[in-house]
Amino acid sequence: MMIRRVGFFTEGNEDGDPAVYSESLTQAMDGPPAPDEDRILSYLNGGEEIFSTMGAERDVISGDEWIGGAGSLVTDGEWVWPVDLVHYLSRYHIALPVDFLDHVRKAEYQAPVVPDERAREIMVELFPKRPSPWS
Numbered sequence: 001m002m003i004r005r006v007g008f009f010t011e012g013n014e015d016g017d018p019a020v021y022s023e024s025l026t027q028a029m030d031g032p033p034a035p036d037e038d039r040i041l042s043y044l045n046g047g048e049e050i051f052s053t054m055g056a057e058r059d060v061i062s063g064d065e066w067i068g069g070a071g072s073l074v075t076d077g078e079w080v081w082p083v084d085l086v087h088y089l090s091r092y093h094i095a096l097p098v099d100f101l102d103h104v105r106k107a108e109y110q111a112p113v114v115p116d117e118r119a120r121e122i123m124v125e126l127f128p129k130r131p132s133p134w135s
Helices: 025-030 037-045 084-092 098-106 116-126
Strands: 048-051 056-058 066-068 073-075 079-082
Touching (some): 048 116
């Protein structure tokens, strides 16, 4: 099962892979916020962190706040999102893709425990091994 992505915004990632960074944060800010945003935030916070960074990045909209751990990745086994998605949702009340919201609501706002084997599969999919230059 291919992992689906949410919250990989083009803003701040202009040099990133357009297949990965395909959502626009400024466009998401124009959309309607979800009426169940608090429960969606709880779901996002309840995911399994599978890739951690110790850095911080500035809020790409305001530039006035640092987001700790930005770049870290979280999953529920079907979707993956950057840790900073929680910041942007709680601060700007952005609209998220309908298929992701449907998924969260169907799970009754409870992110499942992700088995270690699934977490490894996701990491391999997100970070495929690059061939050695000496092979």
